[in-house]
Amino acid sequence: ISKNDKWIATSSKDETARIWNIETGLEVHCLEHPREVTCVAFSHDSNYLVTSGADMSARLWDVECGIQQEKIQALAVLHSCIFSSDDQWIITSSSDNMARIYAKNGNCLKCFDGHMRAVNCCAITYDKKILVTASNDFLAKVWNVETCVEICSLQGHSQEVVSCDLTEDGSLIMTASKDISARIWLAKNEGYEIKNILVGHVSPLTCCKFSSDGKRAISSASDKTVKVWDIEILPLQDSEPQHNGDVLNCAISNDGNRIVTGGKDQALRYFDIQTGKLLKLIDGAHSNDVTCVAFSYDGFRCCSSCKDWTLKIWDGTSGKLRQTLEGHGAAVNYCVFSKNNLLITSSNDKKVIIWDAISGAQRTTLKQDASWVLSCAIDSTGSLVVTTTYEIAKIIEIKTGKSKLLRGHVGGDVNDCDLSNDDKFVLTAGDDKTARLWDVKSGLELVKYRGHTSYVYSCAFTSCGTRVITASRDKTARMWEMKSGVELAVYFSEIPISSIAPSPTDPYCFVITTGNEFRILAPAHRSACSEHSSALLLKKDDDENK
Structure with missing residues (x-):
């Protein structure tokens, strides 16, 4: 949009740029390139339009008459073009990994060389001192315009960075990526650090902009939406690691208010799900890796399992140790509570032990033929147990010891399992890159969920009972339609996702663990699954989607 609010300019693959009258909506000029037009930008005085194209040229046009005033011949396909604040410079980004500054007569004044792949976008401060570029090398870079020297690289996106912008004073930078997130970066100590991660789109982002006053950020995506973000109320991104080692497992309390996490630092941490704030740190909870954590259904207890062969029962709110359970003869891999106050645990000692969750007494021991039992689940009546091991x-x-084998996964471990709320279905996740749905009564495979490209570590039913979620070594978490197996949404992470836990109160919300942190993924709308990757749950009003 021109600064005088008279014109709109558009660029298209039809090899034209067009200028439109805002008041009437009528086309005023059709400006032709010999190939696709990739970008358009008005000068600040609204007298000129610059266009860039796949024909390796930028062209300067008179807005009133639509006549080409100048042609700037570039050395590669141009992806974007902008004016400097005084309209004396035209800045371009191109497929040869470069950004360049040109005078309006076509002379190249400055080159910015440092990206490893094509530069998609560029933006410059009002005082012309700082330039930011976005590239297919997953990076955005900040440059000193006078010296053409890189100030810093903005690292964090896990896919191509397609767009960038900065406020007029350069205090904030925004980047948008194909990883379905936008990021806000804050100027600090002669560089920039992450301030916010904006996640709510469900498809790769296409563009991002700041409002002229710098108080709002705008993002667009191929999910057919544009989102406006209020920067002043966004939470600060916590730069401190939540754990001092990999987080291996997490669980959400049934009231949806607390998260517990455990990992390789041998500690447990309780977090408030509304704010992401740490409520309780239990340092040295175990003497080895914490392999699994679980809340009881009433939320009064929390169990943790460990490679040190022990289980511990903690107060679900205060974190005070209540009991230490010993009975396994090897690393305990999994723990889960039943609705009727039973605790089920599985171990590398080939055993599944069922405990009284209140007294801590052993009720039943189920010995398995497998070398290890990786995960377990129990139905709502406490009569059926599901276990997983290599391929099976x-x-x-429980009473008779009779079993049904669920065969289908091949070439590796079955890492996780879950039972649906109505006890009719079993969900499993395996090293064969699939998750599978089984009928409890017949033991037959019903659905195979395909899409992951590496081991599927974790799986769960959502609280609505019509969707399932999975987490994988391929750095994605995915949501699927349960009965059809159709993939509904994908969340991209920078590193493998070790576990996933659904919210008991919101069928669209779940928590993942990745590296030394957890992330809460929550939707922006009921009708579409999207995510928020900071430690904040975006609460939704039932009457108004917010």
């Missing part, structure tokens, strides 16, 4: 999942009747 098993449904076991």
